[in-house]
Each structure stands twice: as C-alpha cells, then as structure tokens.
Amino acid sequence: MKRIELPKLYFGVAIMLFCLASLVYAGDQFLPGSLDNAPVPPYDYSRANRLPLTGYFMKSFDVQGEQRTARIYIAPDAPIRAYFTIIAVPEGVDTDEFILKSGWKAIADQNNEGLFILEPGKDGWKSPDREQEYIKTAIGFYRNNDYFSIFGENYLAGYDKGGSALEIWAAHNPLLVCSQVFIETSSPNASFYAQFSQKKFDGLSSGYKKIEIPEHLKIPYNEVPVPTWYINSELSAVKDGIAYWKMANDCNDEDRFSKANYLFGSIVFPQSKDSNAWQTDYVGPISKVVVLNRRTNPWNKELSAAIYQFLTEYTRYDVTSAYGNQLGLRVPTGRLYTMMVNGFIREYMVYVPDSAYKLWPNGAPVLMVFPGDSQTDLVFWPATQWWKVADKEGVILAIICEQYSRKSTVVSHKDNEYFVPQLLAELKKSFNIDESRIYATGQSAGSVAAQGFGMTNPEYFAAIASTSGVAHFNQNEWNKLVKAAVYKPIPTYAIIGEGDIESMTGTPWDSTYNQLDQWLEYFIKANGISYIGDESMVQIDGRYRSATWKNSQGFPMIKWTMTLYRAHNCIPAEMPLLWDFLKHWSIKDGKRYFDGEALK
Structure with missing residues (x-):
C-alpha cells in the first residue's frame, strides 16, 4: 500500500488527537479524553471509510446554567457514519466502569460501532420532563458535530430514570429511532401519549421542496412503528407505555407468543399482518413490542448482548420525511x-x-x-x-x-x-x-x-x-x-x-x-x-x-x-x-x- 502522508499543517493536530484518543486506560480504569475545545480530526487517508477519531471521550454542555456531560465511545474500526446506540445509564453507577464491565464497550468493538452515553448530573437523574433539555442538547451535539459522523437513525437503550426520560424523547422523535429497549423505567401516563394522535407529520420540513400532504394521508406520530422491548420487574410502571407502543406498532394481543430461547422467554406482540403503516409498506409487518416481566442486573453482559441482539434486528432510513422513512431488517x-x-x-x-x-x-x-x-x-x-x-x-x-x-x-x-x-x-x-x-x-x-x-x-x-x-x-x-x-x-x-x-x-x-x-x-x-x-x-x-x-x-x-x-x-x-x-x-x-x- 502506498503510504499517504498527512499534510504538515495537520501533523501537530494529529499528534494531539492521537494522545487524546489513547487516554482510554489509566491503570485498570477506563477513562475518557475531553472533546471540549479539542481540535477537529484531520483527514486519515491511510484507511478507507473509517472515522479518523476513535476511542473514549467526554463532552460537556451548559444546560440551563448547569454543567452536564455525555460520553462517546467509538470502536477502532468504526466506519464513516457508523451505527450508534444511545445509552442512558442507570442511576448511581460510575459511567466509565458501567460501559466497560456491562459489556457495552466490547459489543461496540465487535461490531465496529459507537456508543453515545447519557449520564445524570451531580445530584442524579431529574424527573423525565426536566431531563428533556439535557437530552435535546446532548443529542443535538451527537447528531451534528465535526468529530464523528453517525448513521442517522439510532438505537436506544435506557435504564431506570434516564431511560424514562429517553422514552419521552423517542415518542417525540419516532422517525429517528430504529428500535428501543427500556430497562426498569417508568413510562409517562396515558394523557402524555394522547397528544400524538393529534400531532401529524407534514411535508413542509424535509429541507427540500415543500410537499402538500392531503389531510387524509397525514401520518400521526402514534402510527409510526418503532420496535420496542420493555424489561421491568413491575409492569404497572410501564403499562401506559406498553399500550402506546403496541398501538403505534399495530400489535394485537391475540397474536402474542413467547419462545424460551428468544429474549429470555419474553412475551412478543408482533405487528399485525394487516397493518397499513407507511414505514413498513415495503418490508412487511416486521415490527413488534416485547415485554419481559423480570428483575435483571444491568451489569450482566448477557443482558447487554440480548439488548443489542433485539436492537440490531432492525434498521431504518430517512430522517427527513415520514413519507420516505422506512423500517427494515438489518x-x-x-x-x-x-x-x-x-x-x-x-x-x-x-x-x-x-x-x-x-x-x-x-x-x-x-x-x-x-x-x-x-x-x-x-x-x-x-x-x-x-x-x-x-x-x-x-x-x-x-x-x-x-x-x-x-x-x-x-x-x-x-x-x-x-x-x-x-x-x-x-x-x-x-x-x-x-x-x-x-x-x-x-x-x-x-x-x-x-x-x-x-x-x-x-x-x-x-x-x-x-x-x-x-x-x-x-x-x-x-x-x-x-x-x-x-x-x-x-x-x-x-x-x-x-x-x-x-x-x-x-x-x-x-x-x-x-x-x-x-x-x-x-x-x-x-x-x-x-x-x-x-x-x-x-x-x-x-x-x-x-x-x-x-x-x-x-x-x-x-x-x-x-x-x-x-x-x-x-x-x-x-x-x-x-x-x-x-x-x-x-x-x-x-x-x-x-x-x-x-x-x-
């Protein structure tokens, strides 16, 4: 292979970023380098279709006067526009230790993917409503920055209070979610979900030529299928969420089934065969809502692997329009x-x-x-x-x-x-x-x-x-x-x-x-x-x-x-x-x- 030399202008920047990315381990600890004021990564022509900056990083944000942070992990061979899983970590854990010992880093490495990690403030996770500004700010950076690029659609894995906040974001942004898993969360009540039957997608916000969608064809938010798995020891805490996502995914109770060797024997509610959802009109009724009534250990690597298995059954494309957005099998x-x-x-x-x-x-x-x-x-x-x-x-x-x-x-x-x-x-x-x-x-x-x-x-x-x-x-x-x-x-x-x-x-x-x-x-x-x-x-x-x-x-x-x-x-x-x-x-x-x- 011909050696491609970095332009001299970028040499110092490349060395700085190499040092930044290499600050992953300190003794037995897994520690991030900071992206705050970090230089933008230079072009890396020595590899084809690979993100130039990989490793473990932290980014801080000012959220209504409070300093908040999110962490980013990018696998060594992650491609340009890699798939990412957005993770809201459990309350009370050390984020760095959790990502390492729960197996999420290894999963990202094995699949050449990335993790975007939401974490609580110094006083813990706030109420789901109060966390929306943080989630909006952090995900805004994640979706548009000069350090890395993303596939565009996202996998969500939310644990307890942070997961409850992430579910609210998902309900407001279903076109951006390939699939989602919520572990020991509490869903909003039915009155929260009721708004999405009246909230409809138009054709005026794609960034391209405006389309006038006939009123009778406009898609309500509550009719966008998003594959969803609830893992919870108290299903009463998520009953309204289960009901909402079953409706959005056109699931019928009479079609439910379970298999001992699939997702720990979870109950599966498949998308109805006669579903007319726009987002599955080509691939067919592939979506589902899955429910596991069991207390689980969030540190368990087998659980993390099962979550990833469910999430990556699916893919999705086109964030610009509900009328082009399509769910697919990965x-x-x-x-x-x-x-x-x-x-x-x-x-x-x-x-x-x-x-x-x-x-x-x-x-x-x-x-x-x-x-x-x-x-x-x-x-x-x-x-x-x-x-x-x-x-x-x-x-x-x-x-x-x-x-x-x-x-x-x-x-x-x-x-x-x-x-x-x-x-x-x-x-x-x-x-x-x-x-x-x-x-x-x-x-x-x-x-x-x-x-x-x-x-x-x-x-x-x-x-x-x-x-x-x-x-x-x-x-x-x-x-x-x-x-x-x-x-x-x-x-x-x-x-x-x-x-x-x-x-x-x-x-x-x-x-x-x-x-x-x-x-x-x-x-x-x-x-x-x-x-x-x-x-x-x-x-x-x-x-x-x-x-x-x-x-x-x-x-x-x-x-x-x-x-x-x-x-x-x-x-x-x-x-x-x-x-x-x-x-x-x-x-x-x-x-x-x-x-x-x-x-x-």
Missing part, C-alpha cells in the same frame, strides 16, 4: 474489499447472493451501485434494501464507497473516472459474471455519476436506472459533461421525488426549465427519439407517476417517474422498479439487445 452486508485508486485506498462492497449462481450458472448479472453524497457503501446497503432484489433475481451487487470530502468524517464522489473501470476489470476477473449484463444505479450525486457514464462511457453498462439525480447539480460541470458526451444510445430511467431537490422536480412538460429537462433533452437526442410528448403519456400506479419514451422498434429507451410525497432520499420500494427496467437489456460487442432482440 441483515449481513456483502463482503468489503479495498483497492488503490489514483493513489488512494478505496473501499467497495460486493454481495453475491446464494441465488446468483443457482439462477445464472454461466454468469450472474451485476449491478454497480453509486451511493449518494455522504452515503457510504455500508449506509446505502440498508437505506435501499437492494439485497432483497439481489436475493430474488440473483444479481451481484457492487457498491462503491466514496472518498473523504468536505470534512474528515464525510465522504462524497471522487475519481470515479478511475474507480469504475478498475472495479469493472476486477469484477470480470474475480467473479463469475455475465459481462453483457452489467448495469448502473445510484442516488443523488451517485445518480448523477451513473447517468454521466451513460453520456461519456455508455459502453460500460447495458442500461442505467437511478434516483434523485439527473443533470449535474453544477451548471458548469453539466456543460463539461455535455461537451464530453458521445451521444450514443443507452437505455436510462430516473425516479424523482415530488419533494426532491427543487432544481429537478416538476414534469417534463411544465413551464420550468431545469435539470430534469436537461437530462431528458440529452437522452432523447442520444437515443434517437423524435418526440417529447405531453402529459397524456403519464401512467399512474399508486404513488408513482411515470412516462416512457420508446424508439421506432417499441423498445423503452427512457423512463421517468415521480414518486408522490417523498423528499430527496429514495425509498426501498423504488429498487424493484429500477430493476424491472434494467433487466431486459444486455450489451455485447457494442451491440445492445432488449430481451434478446438487437437495437437497430
């Missing part, structure tokens, strides 16, 4: 690899489903995936659930990981002109693939990258289908791309959210000329299409509004879809739509085929 990822690209070590993931060589013994199709800006391969895996399509269709996934970008804890696209041909060569060399069926997809900046290759290097891919990115976001870059384009036919498909980045929203026939129109103009010309058509072309299928442009042979060369009610992030339900467009196409010796018939 499944093992593909295998991670690295290669040197233009002098830098880069990561990529390859997933070969068991079905690949069963369905395609002579070579499986390949889908090259370009994640969006700030989305690593490990983030895009659960965000899109492409693995479901791969398993069903026998498709090999090759997911690019991006390079460090605007700060040392964030990635974006760089050197794709080198990375893509290198990766294609490696895939052809090392895997049994059908070289005539290599496709490209992506999201946002990754979509722009994929579509750009359709303009400059259409020979790379049999077809392209991607989401929320068409013409380049920068007009000068788009002009360069058009100048470099070869104007050769290639099938392409783009799905855009109704509330996407405004510069690509609308329809091809409205009065606003934007990136959607630029993209369509190029590919109409490149594919020899003679018409732009009108709105009569649009076909409606649920929340999808689509138009298809066919050539003289009747082959679908270009497709556009607007997904109603979603913002910028794609949704997993769009992935099968993309694949249904791609799978018909192949390319061999420069000649394209649609279901085996040559493109003229």
Whole structure:
C-alpha cells in the first residue's frame, strides 16, 4: 500500500488527537479524553471509510446554567457514519466502569460501532420532563458535530430514570429511532401519549421542496412503528407505555407468543399482518413490542448482548420525511474489499447472493451501485434494501464507497473516472459474471455519476436506472459533461421525488426549465427519439407517476417517474422498479439487445 502522508499543517493536530484518543486506560480504569475545545480530526487517508477519531471521550454542555456531560465511545474500526446506540445509564453507577464491565464497550468493538452515553448530573437523574433539555442538547451535539459522523437513525437503550426520560424523547422523535429497549423505567401516563394522535407529520420540513400532504394521508406520530422491548420487574410502571407502543406498532394481543430461547422467554406482540403503516409498506409487518416481566442486573453482559441482539434486528432510513422513512431488517452486508485508486485506498462492497449462481450458472448479472453524497457503501446497503432484489433475481451487487470530502468524517464522489473501470476489470476477473449484463444505479450525486457514464462511457453498462439525480447539480460541470458526451444510445430511467431537490422536480412538460429537462433533452437526442410528448403519456400506479419514451422498434429507451410525497432520499420500494427496467437489456460487442432482440 502506498503510504499517504498527512499534510504538515495537520501533523501537530494529529499528534494531539492521537494522545487524546489513547487516554482510554489509566491503570485498570477506563477513562475518557475531553472533546471540549479539542481540535477537529484531520483527514486519515491511510484507511478507507473509517472515522479518523476513535476511542473514549467526554463532552460537556451548559444546560440551563448547569454543567452536564455525555460520553462517546467509538470502536477502532468504526466506519464513516457508523451505527450508534444511545445509552442512558442507570442511576448511581460510575459511567466509565458501567460501559466497560456491562459489556457495552466490547459489543461496540465487535461490531465496529459507537456508543453515545447519557449520564445524570451531580445530584442524579431529574424527573423525565426536566431531563428533556439535557437530552435535546446532548443529542443535538451527537447528531451534528465535526468529530464523528453517525448513521442517522439510532438505537436506544435506557435504564431506570434516564431511560424514562429517553422514552419521552423517542415518542417525540419516532422517525429517528430504529428500535428501543427500556430497562426498569417508568413510562409517562396515558394523557402524555394522547397528544400524538393529534400531532401529524407534514411535508413542509424535509429541507427540500415543500410537499402538500392531503389531510387524509397525514401520518400521526402514534402510527409510526418503532420496535420496542420493555424489561421491568413491575409492569404497572410501564403499562401506559406498553399500550402506546403496541398501538403505534399495530400489535394485537391475540397474536402474542413467547419462545424460551428468544429474549429470555419474553412475551412478543408482533405487528399485525394487516397493518397499513407507511414505514413498513415495503418490508412487511416486521415490527413488534416485547415485554419481559423480570428483575435483571444491568451489569450482566448477557443482558447487554440480548439488548443489542433485539436492537440490531432492525434498521431504518430517512430522517427527513415520514413519507420516505422506512423500517427494515438489518441483515449481513456483502463482503468489503479495498483497492488503490489514483493513489488512494478505496473501499467497495460486493454481495453475491446464494441465488446468483443457482439462477445464472454461466454468469450472474451485476449491478454497480453509486451511493449518494455522504452515503457510504455500508449506509446505502440498508437505506435501499437492494439485497432483497439481489436475493430474488440473483444479481451481484457492487457498491462503491466514496472518498473523504468536505470534512474528515464525510465522504462524497471522487475519481470515479478511475474507480469504475478498475472495479469493472476486477469484477470480470474475480467473479463469475455475465459481462453483457452489467448495469448502473445510484442516488443523488451517485445518480448523477451513473447517468454521466451513460453520456461519456455508455459502453460500460447495458442500461442505467437511478434516483434523485439527473443533470449535474453544477451548471458548469453539466456543460463539461455535455461537451464530453458521445451521444450514443443507452437505455436510462430516473425516479424523482415530488419533494426532491427543487432544481429537478416538476414534469417534463411544465413551464420550468431545469435539470430534469436537461437530462431528458440529452437522452432523447442520444437515443434517437423524435418526440417529447405531453402529459397524456403519464401512467399512474399508486404513488408513482411515470412516462416512457420508446424508439421506432417499441423498445423503452427512457423512463421517468415521480414518486408522490417523498423528499430527496429514495425509498426501498423504488429498487424493484429500477430493476424491472434494467433487466431486459444486455450489451455485447457494442451491440445492445432488449430481451434478446438487437437495437437497430
């Protein structure tokens, strides 16, 4: 591996941070270094897709005149935008000792994850209501800082009084919670939960184009499923919480069951099979509420492992909108690899489903995936659930990981002109693939990258289908791309959210000329299409509004879809739509085929 030297400007900063991170053990004690006034970590180009600052740290906050603290643990190999578990520690424990001896540090290390640890003030935990300002302040730092980056969605593990406060935060922020466990807590009363039937999500706060959600479709907070496990020796203390989360998760008492070897024999209330929750409309009724009526020892490593097991059955994505937010199952990822690209070590993931060589013994199709800006391969895996399509269709996934970008804890696209041909060569060399069926997809900046290759290097891919990115976001870059384009036919498909980045929203026939129109103009010309058509072309299928442009042979060369009610992030339900467009196409010796018939 080529040694990458840190710029001299950062050398002193790197040494300071190394010393800071190494202050983990003092004798037999587990002690944090302080992040207060600590320098921002420099770029670490010696490792691909890894947080530059790891170890154990403390951050202090002024909360209404009181000095409060939270602790952060980051495993040595935690990736950019790692999963974190937010832990509210029990009353009366030494936080450092608890995180070490309860097994939570070891769990984070084993899984390359992080812990964000809420702890009481010098006089202990206050009432749950009075702790909300502390929790809001601490989690605000955790979600937006320059020291580390997070997956975006969170696991919660709250013990006794601190856990009671954390449950209130969760009820107010269900879109931010993958799953949650509350141990020996006290839930609020029913009157607290009643407010969430009237509190509804709109489409005005995603950070992108505003969406007017019809009143009858607006989602109340109490209809967002969040997998929940209560562990309590006195269930009367959490009866209203259990009732609320069972309602939010569409659980029925008659469906309950228990298994001796699952979560210590807890009673499980599964999400109803006829649930119509938006957040599980793609993956199906996977959520549940679990109850264990037993006193447990919070220091017990077996308990910590069981809590982590429950939490990580799930993942979730899209914090921007309830109408794009999706709960999912957290499944093992593909295998991670690295290669040197233009002098830098880069990561990529390859997933070969068991079905690949069963369905395609002579070579499986390949889908090259370009994640969006700030989305690593490990983030895009659960965000899109492409693995479901791969398993069903026998498709090999090759997911690019991006390079460090605007700060040392964030990635974006760089050197794709080198990375893509290198990766294609490696895939052809090392895997049994059908070289005539290599496709490209992506999201946002990754979509722009994929579509750009359709303009400059259409020979790379049999077809392209991607989401929320068409013409380049920068007009000068788009002009360069058009100048470099070869104007050769290639099938392409783009799905855009109704509330996407405004510069690509609308329809091809409205009065606003934007990136959607630029993209369509190029590919109409490149594919020899003679018409732009009108709105009569649009076909409606649920929340999808689509138009298809066919050539003289009747082959679908270009497709556009607007997904109603979603913002910028794609949704997993769009992935099968993309694949249904791609799978018909192949390319061999420069000649394209649609279901085996040559493109003229």
